[in-house]
Amino acid sequence: MATRFTPAQITKALTGLDGWSADGDAITRTFKFADHITAFGFVTRVAMAAEVMDHHPDLRIVYNTVDIRLNSHDAGGVTDRDAKLAARINELA
Numbered sequence: 001m002a003t004r005f006t007p008a009q010i011t012k013a014l015t016g017l018d019g020w021s022a023d024g025d026a027i028t029r030t031f032k033f034a035d036h037i038t039a040f041g042f043v044t045r046v047a048m049a050a051e052v053m054d055h056h057p058d059l060r061i062v063y064n065t066v067d068i069r070l071n072s073h074d075a076g077g078v079t080d081r082d083a084k085l086a087a088r089i090n091e092l093a
Helices: 007-014 038-053 079-090
Strands: 021-022 028-031 056-062 067-068
Touching: 007 021, 007 028, 007 056, 007 067, 038 056, 038 067, 067 079
Parallel strands: none
Antiparallel strands: 021 028, 028 067, 056 067
């Protein structure tokens, strides 16, 4: 099981993750795209990357907006896995 980050570790991890912010026991980011199909394509790429990393983010699509919430359920909060997936998601955007 991954080790849950302390608030200080979350803050440190976020310094290298443009657009992400702490939200309780998770990190979150909102992405906006030109249209729904572009947003949906992004979510598909995120889902494939997450599967490879054995991680399962919370995803919400509303037309051209994608909200992503990451936390490691087994650890009860943010872990290194979440920071790594957030970095990968930023590469996909």
